[in-house]
């Protein structure tokens with residue numbers, strides 16, 4: 258993770274070049290720079306933040322191949338519980354509209370040198386996985402894909418995945434779990450049957466991710482990678498003191514505020530985006546104290562190391578935290 262605190266984000270201006278229907282309630286958006294300049298390079302698994310309106314930002318995985326620099330493509334599922342992000346993207350945004358976006362960053366990076374890679378996706382969780390899969394095919398690595406969607410009508414990139422399946426029938430498993438007489442993915446069995454040196458990646462709804470975490474709990478954490486869409490954990494709330502090592506200033510974090518909210522209210526500018534522990538932008542080094550981690554970015558090993566924390570959602574298990582800010 259990058260130590261990006263206090264560094265203002267560089268925003269890019271892009272235009273919606275095209276919108277494509279990918280599946281029921283899923284659209285992809287092709288974004289190009291306004292002046293036709295190359296866009297910053299990215300790696301498979303990267304995401305960008307899109308500034309929607311009124312301070313609302315949403316993080317979306319890039320789905321196009323990582324060698325492309327003339328465009329970014331994101332895919333968005335219209336969420337009936339939308340708090341404004343997917344509704345704006347799917348119902349209001351049109352080709353020709355201009356947007357501000359962040360540069361790509363990657364909290365879900367692919368270990369390209371792994372001898373075997375197992376990709377598991379549920380629903381719109383296929384987005385980072387599809388980008389990874391294109392990369393693995395490009396560099397000729399050994400991989401397996403397990404993709405589950407409710408129905409074939411709701412499966413994004415299905416034509417592309419079926420084409421890969423006809424080329425590599427042993428490597429692609431696609432399950433439509435709401436079709437009659439279809440069993441869902443058995444993650445325990447999938448994980449058990451893979452090579453001991455395999456790296457596992459999973460993105461999808463909470464139920465799939467929880468099953469994935471259970472199925473991989475005995476594996477080396479360095480080989481287990483997952484990405485959540487949104488935080489399912491309640492943010493930690495105050496009752497402790499935070500000291501900023503660089504200025505020596507200390508703040509009491511009250512019960513109804515997060516660390517980030519307190520710092521912003523004191524005029525301290527900190528990089529941030531999602532405000533719910535999923536994007537990694539507010540990651541901050543911890544010098545003293547034990548964070549109460551509530552994010553969906555850090556791995557189990559990173560959490561246990563207590564060296565970094567997401568200050569938009571995480572709190573403290575100790576009376577005091579010293580941050581490298």
Ligand code: FES
Nearest residue numbers: 530532537539569
């Ligand atoms: S702002 Fe996104 S993780 Fe904190």
